[in-house]
Amino acid sequence: MDVHYNITYLILGGHVQLSKYRYFYFSITFLLFNLIICSNTVVLYVIYVHESLHKPMYIFVAALLINALFGSITVYPKLLVDLLSETQTISRPACWLQSFLIYLYASCEFTLLSAMAFDRYVSICRPLQYHSLVRTQTVKLILVLAFSLPTCKLGIGTILSANLGLCKFVLTRITCDNYSLVKASCGDSTVINAYGLSVMVLSIIPHLIFIVFSYTKILIICLRSSRNFRRGALHTCLPHLVIFLNFTIITMFEVIQNRIPSGIPHIVRLIVSLLYVVIPPLFNPLIYGFKMQEISKCLNMFIWNVDSCF
Template identity: 85%
Template sequence: MDVHYNITYLILGGHVQLSKYRYLYFSITFLLFILIICSNTIVLYVIYVHESLHKSMYIFVAALLMNALFGSITIYPKLLVDLLSATQTISRPACRLQSFLIYLYAGCEFTLLSAMAFDRYVSICRPLQYHSLVRTKTVKLILAFAFCVPTCKIGIGVILTSQIELCKFVLMRITCDNYSLVKVGCGDSSVISVYGFFVMVFSIVPHLIFIVFSYTRILIICLRSSRDFRRGALNTCLPHLVIFLNFTLIVMFEVIQNRIPSGIPHIVRLIVSLLYVVIPPLFNPLMYGFKMQAIYQRLVALFKRNNSI
């Protein structure tokens, strides 16, 4: 522990063979970060400049991509600095802040995916009521809800964690998270553990149930409809469903490997702990850019125009 001006510093001890592969790790991480920034920004730009895409479905897509950028910026800059540093340290307040922002990113992702499922459900199952149910005001309220509810739930957890005293000062991670901070703390942490479990369950299970219900209803409607209707519904629903399943599985793997003791090698744990800020931020803009025709056509037009200049 280093204490300067009453600030406690923690060591991020999760890096593997950093001295040997430092520049390789840095190059790969930097390339991933640039790809994430560019791919998400391009799709966001296309949605922003075309008024025909200023609809609820594409607004939710834009919010999801902005959340991916938010999650990436929370992790990658600090990680890049650590990869080039002799020691990987972080102050306790900064560690709590990073933990809060990472959890907020994950919580907002699930809420936004549920909002998108609601939009698709109303559009396909109740088309005559769509414009009355999904208005501009409704979209704004949903987006506010998607941010405010995770902020409150996670903020309380971070405040509870900040009350515990530390017995150890090494986190076997390369990023901060509340669970690791609790594990290096002293004394009884049962209240924090119960609250953390509550937040985890209610951040995943209700969204999972709602999305399964929505897509079950959509599937029933599609089976009763024409082939053209099924094709159109598939084009708008498939990217969202794949992204939801992808993110849910990644988060579940991270929760399981972090909380259940096992013989999983540390390098595997390390890779799994980063998947949620590698795969979704890279995968989401590709899925929406190539699978949603309205966005794909404008992306093609954008690149053709740039190539002709």
């Protein structure tokens, strides 16, 4: 017979030797958080103030950077507080909320990357139809769907999971996630696990297939075109492709290490569990800022103007 406890607070017990390295962890985390905020905000500001960047491709880049800020703000402030606290606790509703927001960030990331692949596919493979297919209204609709569809899918799963009674109050992680919360529950979680698995598959596989299809078509077109055309396509597609592969690999590692029992050391699991809010938010603005010519040109102008003020 299952025993349900009236648990209102949970302990995040995944920290490693926190009492010994507390201030070192805090310093590194604080530095990363500030770098992420500053780098993403600067590129967003550059896109906002330059009308030449008010195009679908750069609007999708801006949405991706906003999503990175959203994911970082979901994790880092609570993590910084925990690193300086004697006890790493979180209320049960706050834990479910953080879990929902983290999954929402990851799901929106894949959706936005698919939208960017669609933009590149139409631009390169159907250039004459680009302005009729990728209009302002189309971009707005894609952005609304990119955030609303994952919200609905994940919201249903979170509501179903939150109704389960909890039998454990210690999570072996430093952030909340739905899978760990369901594992800590007492009741039958078969339906919820099945729903969660289906949502995860639908959040990754269709986007993966579409992006592979898009870039296969782009590659075929590039092989048939001139060297200058290939160079231009490479400048706009390579940053997106690098970011997509980067986020996909990180997500797959996190899913595998979290769900498949193995002898992976806890410290490795801990590092892997944070990569999705370290590498993409930190490197996306750098890749787009320096590898996309239009953004790089405007960013250099911004940096030059800032330097001239001192």
